[in-house]
Amino acid sequence: MNMKTEQKKMKGPMEGVRILDFTHVISGPFSTMLLADMGAEVIKIEKPGEGEFYRAEGTKNEAGVSIVYPNYNRNKKGITLNIKSSKAVELLKKMVAKADVFVENQRPGLLASIGLGYEDLKAINPKIIYASISGFGQDGPYARKPAFDMTIAAISGLMSVNGIEGTVPTKTGAAFSDFISGIYAALGIVAALRKRDKTGEGSYVDVGMFDSILSVLDDFIPKYKVTGKEPTRFGNRRAGFAPVNVFPVKNGEYVYIAGSFQKQWEALASLIGREELITDPRFKDNTGRKQHEALLESIVEEWSLTKTSQDAVIELEKAGIPCAPVKGIGDLFKDEHIQARNSIIECDYPGIGKYAMAANPIRISNYQQPVERAPMLGEHNESILNELLGYTADDIVLLKREGVI
């Protein structure tokens, strides 16, 4: 069966929602991408000539094509608008009248200063959902500070609890504040759409990367409030439990092993042929094992170094001990579970060829996410301006000549 025809029949949950996407870099594009994956019509608006940040910056292939842009902008249509031109602002406002959602992640205050703030767009379309993603949210003393994933990680306390104990506070290996704020914004948008459908009222949705990270800091905030104790980072170990860590195996690989609970520890001691440790007073409970943690880890390591990653995991799983092989990114492409669930999706992208991305993790019955490549710069100028606003081919030539699009 033709995949595309099949998909057409399956109604995405966001079908019929038109989103104007005036975002760049990660948080905003990722947010609208999630909604495009679920069937929304997302129209990405970029600067004529150069496009958004990630067309020009970030990792590129040998042909100079961004490897990042096609991921966060899949399933979208693309138009160009030079919002420094008042004609472009007017054109955008005409589009707002025909849209459900407007999303932006510019510096707070920037769009209001050129007549594209929430109040401006609400005057045109009272039902509009206007969502802003920013570092620190739209108000408060830090609102206008520049924000990057790493500054948010530093100031939110995340770095203070991330990394190996006794070493420097460490940022995370992925830009979680961007991604998490993007998912929250998508959730806020869909919630606001539901409210609009019920009450007829539009909403303004304000999501900050800072607030987003605070919300996922494990139990550190309540714990500090209750105990007054500053938490610290403890790497791959686990507070109160040992042995829990990554252990080296043959061939320079690692396996994560958690002998957290008494039963698991005893199973581990047996598996590695060291039953005598179970009754050793130094290791008889977690308090003792925590005190002698490095020694205990060196004993587990003696065993792990004799195993391949695969053998270690098979033996540990059989013994009921929580464990996992530490995989690299390349391993994901060979992973049987990823293959079975199509968790990595592919498309062709001009100038790159075969391109791969993680699938949308939300699986909804009777719906399969579309996989349309991200747009070329201004690819849908003609079709969108014609279908949405009735501009003719001649109008569009003029808009181009005037530098509006």
Next chain:
Amino acid sequence: MNMKTEQKKMKGPMEGVRILDFTHVISGPFSTMLLADMGAEVIKIEKPGEGEFYRAEGTKNEAGVSIVYPNYNRNKKGITLNIKSSKAVELLKKMVAKADVFVENQRPGLLASIGLGYEDLKAINPKIIYASISGFGQDGPYARKPAFDMTIAAISGLMSVNGIEGTVPTKTGAAFSDFISGIYAALGIVAALRKRDKTGEGSYVDVGMFDSILSVLDDFIPKYKVTGKEPTRFGNRRAGFAPVNVFPVKNGEYVYIAGSFQKQWEALASLIGREELITDPRFKDNTGRKQHEALLESIVEEWSLTKTSQDAVIELEKAGIPCAPVKGIGDLFKDEHIQARNSIIECDYPGIGKYAMAANPIRISNYQQPVERAPMLGEHNESILNELLGYTADDIVLLKREGVI
């Protein structure tokens, strides 16, 4: 003005949605908490006697009360049901007939085995949204494997890119796979509700922690596909740019400093009184600075160690250099921005007293999230069973005696 009355007037976007919450630990409770924050009626179902995992396990205060449970279960109602009793299963099914959403994060297959799978509940209520959160999703070869945040971090490649270069793959300091899968599930649920409102059809929503982490791995998956190169971890440094790192300041604190771009580097060299480095051939561009990265960092450190965190940040910001103080969790309680935006919310909790949590990061106009404490075990047994199913006080006494609730 009475805060509660004020809130009542403001219609939450999820108002009128009834959610049966059969979840435990983090991912599930966090997911439904986000929806409760937005006005959904969330009825948490727990085992009689002991309640869910986090009532008994995890960090507790001196009185033995869990510090974790009240966070992820705020704004919910609580009932008890012993689902090993067939009468409890029947009772739950009666509730399903009057609910919009059912959420669970049990081991895949468990609920279907006791007649509470999607097909069972759909037969009772065809419009039900049934959401399952699990480690690896509901199908595929790993579906039944036990999953914890750390095993997901290991097997997803996240650990391979997290941590300091040259050291072991490292887990993150917060359980991102739990939180991110929880936010995705909330998004999937609201999207499915929208579809139901438009088409009358219910949905099954399947979210895995593994897929969730794959989706936020920066650009590693596309980059590997295009370049074939395995990425690595690089701690606080930045691939291709230097100097970017955390630097020690006076009093054992740290400041993050990013001299990524030429202009920023030159501003930094001037600020630290080392203008001569700008023309030094070793440091003239990022390629050179990357080659002599450790030396360069030691030069920046000479300067940073003479400053307090506050002074360093003031001077760096003035010079236009991206920077941030590395804060601890305790600092958050004194942060003026957090105070201005009420990003930490408080309530009283029995046996704890004053309790603090991060606010919901989704700010929606004309709506303020409620802050009702999490329920005591079975606190709403009477009210829910009476209002929803018409059970009398006598019925409820009997259900208790029979061990159903």
